Amino acid sequence: MELRRIEYFIAVAEELHFSRAAERLGIAQPALSQQIKRLETALGVRLLTRNRRRVALTAAGAAFLPRARETVASAERAVRTARRTAAGELGRLVLGFVGSATAEVLPRVLPLLRRDYPELRLVLKEMTSTEQLTALGNGELDLGLLRPPSPPVPGLRARLVAREPLLAALPSGHPLAGRDRVGPGDLRGEPFVLFPREKGQWLHDLITDYCRGRGGAHPVVAQEAVMMQTIVALVAAGTGVSLVPASQRLIARPGVVFRSLVAGPMVDLAAMWSPSHETPACAAALGVLSGFPLSGSGRPLLG
Template structure:
C-alpha cells in the first residue's frame, strides 16, 4: 500500500484553517499572507483528490472529506511534536533508559544512595537495574547490554572501560558465632589458617578473590576452600551452618544473621574498593549524568558501613 506524501506544512495550514474557518484569520495565525495559505490548501486538496473546504462568499466550511481528514491531521501533528520533545529530552539526557549492573552486596551500601541522587536529578529517566557479579558486568559492558557497572575490584588491564572508585573499605573475618575466635574483637588473619573457607568463585570476581587469597598467603598459609558461593549473602549463610569461615568486605556486616559473627582483622591495612564502570567512548548523555552524580557524592554513597 502506497503511503500518501502530505507535507507537514500543508497539514498545519489545513488544521489552522479548519479551526478558524476564515482565510484571513488563519493566515494571520500562521504568520503568512492569505495567497500562500490558499496555495497550500489547494496543493493539499490536489493530493487528497477532493475539496477539503467549501468556499462561499463570507463563509468557509469543512467538506465531508475535510471533516474526515481533520482528526488524522491533528494526530500526525501532535505525534510529531511529541516525538520531537521526546527526542530532545533523550538527546539532552533528561529522559531515556539507563541500564545499570550491580553486585548484590552493594544493594546494602552504595546502590541506594547512588540511585536516590540520580533519580532526584533526573526523575524522567527509566532505570533498568540488573543484579550481576563483577566479571559478568565487565562482559556486559563490552557487549553493550548494560551502560553502567557497579562492581568490586575492577580489573587493571582494561583499555576500553573507565573506572571511578566510590567506596574503599577494610576486610572483616566472617565466623560462625560458635567459633572460638568469635570471642575476640579482632583476629589475626593467620589465626584462620586451620579453618576451612567459604569464598566466592574466582570466575565471578577474579581481583577480589586474588586479594583475599593473597591476604592469607601473606599471613603464611593457603586457604583450604571447602565451599564456593556466588553471593555474599550465601557465603554468610554457609558460614552460619558451620561449613567454614571467610574474609569479606566490611560492608557485608549489614547482612544480619544470628549465627554469624563479623570481626575486624589484623593487619587492617588492606582495602577493597567499589567502583563505577563505563565504556570510555560511550556518547550516551545519561552515562555522563550518572558519573556526575557519583562526583557530587549523594548521602551515603562513599561512607563505609558501620
C-alpha cells in the same frame, strides 16, 4: 506531505478565516493560501471552499480535520519522547550488579533513579564481576556495578562509586569473635568460604594476598560460593570464615559477627560502561551514582 502544511490547514479550519489564521501562525496571508493549495494538490481533494465573504470546510476537509489533529499531536509526542529519551528520562537501562551491591548502594540508588526518571525502564541483572566485564564488552549490559579489575580493561570506562574496608566474617561462636581485630596470622589454617578466582580475580587475589601476609598462609578453602550473601550465610552456619566488604554488615543475619582486620585492605565498587554502547539512560544513572553520599565505611565517595 509536510507536517507544517497540516498545521496550517488546522489553523484555517479552526479560524475559518485566512487573515486570522495567518496572524495566528505568524506568516503572510498569500503564503498561507499557497501552502493550503499545495496540501490540497498533494491530497487530490479540496479541503476548503472560500470566497470573499466566508471560508468553509468541504466534506473531505471536515473528515480530514480530526485526523490532521491526531497527526500533529502524534508528531509532538514523538518529539517529546525523543527529547526525554536523550535526557535519560525514558528508555531502557540494563544494569548489572554484584551481590554485595545490594547491601547499601542499590537500596539507596534505585529509589533515586525511579524518582528522578519514573519512565525509565530498569532491567537488573545480578552477575559476578567477571560476567559483567564480558557482558559490557559484547553490549549485553549498559552499566555494571562491580569490583573493578586491575589493571583496567581496555575499551571500558570506570567511575569509583564506593570504597570500603574488608572485614573478617566469623561464626558468632568462633574464638576470634571475641577480638576487636584479626590479622593474617590469626586466620592461618582456618577453613575459608571463598568464591572461585574466575568469578572475580581482583577481589579474590586481594583476599588471598592479605591472608598470606605476616604470619599467615594461603587460605584453606572449605567451601566455594559465588554471591556474598551466600558466603555470609555459610559463615553463619559455621562452615568457615571469610573476608567480605564492610557493607555486608548492614544486612542483619544471626550467627555471624564482623571484625576489623589489622592493616586491612580497601575494596572498591565501581560503575563500568563501554563508551561505544553509552546511552542517555546510562549517563542519567551515572549522574545519580555520582551523588551517592557515603560508602559502607562512612567515607565520602569519589565521582
